[in-house]
Amino acid sequence: GAVVSQHPSWVICKSGTSVKIECRSLDFQATTMFWYRQFPKQSLMLMATSNEGSKATYEQGVEKDKFLINHASLTLSTLTVTSAHPEDSSFYICSAVQTSGGASETQYFGPGTRLLVL
Amino acid sequence: AQTVTQSQPEMSVQEAETVTLSCTYDTSENNYYLFWYKQPPSRQMILVIRQEAYKQQNATENRFSVNFQKAAKSFSLKISDSQLGDTAMYFCAFMKRASNYQLIWGAGTKLIIKP
Numbered sequence: 001g002a003v004v005s006q007h008p009s010w011v012i013c014k015s016g017t018s019v020k021i022e023c024r025s026l027d028f029q030a031t032t033m034f035w036y037r038q039f040p041k042q043s044l045m046l047m048a049t050s051n052e053g054s055k056a057t058y059e060q061g062v063e064k065d066k067f068l069i070n071h072a073s074l075t076l077s078t079l080t081v082t083s084a085h086p087e088d089s090s091f092y093i094c095s096a097v098q099t100s101g102g103a104s105e106t107q108y109f110g111p112g113t114r115l116l117v118l
Numbered sequence: 119a120q121t122v123t124q125s126q127p128e129m130s131v132q133e134a135e136t137v138t139l140s141c142t143y144d145t146s147e148n149n150y151y152l153f154w155y156k157q158p159p160s161r162q163m164i165l166v167i168r169q170e171a172y173k174q175q176n177a178t179e180n181r182f183s184v185n186f187q188k189a190a191k192s193f194s195l196k197i198s199d200s201q202l203g204d205t206a207m208y209f210c211a212f213m214k215r216a217s218n219y220q221l222i223w224g225a226g227t228k229l230i231i232k233p
Contacts, residue, residue: 002165032218032219034219034220038161042225042226043209043223043224043225043226044163044209044221044223046220046221049218049220091161093161093163095163097219103165103168105151105213105215105216105219106151106153106165106168107165107213107219107221108165109155109162109163109164111160111161111162112161112162112163
C-alpha cells in the first residue's frame, strides 16, 4: 500500500514552454501533498504544500506564478512549471500524506521527475 | 524551530556488516514523529522506518531498527546484515504530530555497501 506515482519520469523541453507534472496517490486519498525540488547531492527543498480544494501554500522564495499547483481531487496534484528556463532544470519530487491506517501522518513519495530545459 | 542533524556525510561498510547512522534533532515539542528514508541511485525516496515519540519501544522493520533516545534527542538507524541494495542516501526527518505534516530534513548520509 501507500503508492504514489508521478508522471512524467523525465522531460526535456525548450526554454519558454510550460511543463505539467502529475502526482497521484494510487491506493489512498491524500488531502495534503507536497512538492519538492532536489539539487544533486542535497536534501529535499520544500517548494509548496498542496491542499485539496484550496490554494497551495508556497515556501518563501518560490514564485507562485511560475510554479502553478492544482490539487483538484483527493488523489491528484499537478505542478506546472510555466515559461520554463534552464535554471528550472532540476529533479522534482512529490509526496502524499496518508492520514489513516497504521502509518498515518506519513509522507509517501513519488519516483520523481527529471526536468531539463534547453 | 526544529532542526535535524546528520553528522556523517558518508559511510562505507562491507557487505553483511552492521552499520549505525546517527541523527540528532532539536525541538521543544513533545508529540512528534521521526522517520528514516532511503534514496537509492534511482532517486525514489523510500520510507525505511517510522517512530512515534510517545512510544518508548524502538521501531524495527526486518534488518532495520532504531535507537530512539528521547531525552537525548537522538534517533540512530541500525542496519544489520547489510546488503548491496542498502547502498543509498539515508535521510532522517522530523514531523510535529497533528500539524501541517511538513518534514524537517537532515542533510543525509551517503551509505556505501562494499562487496
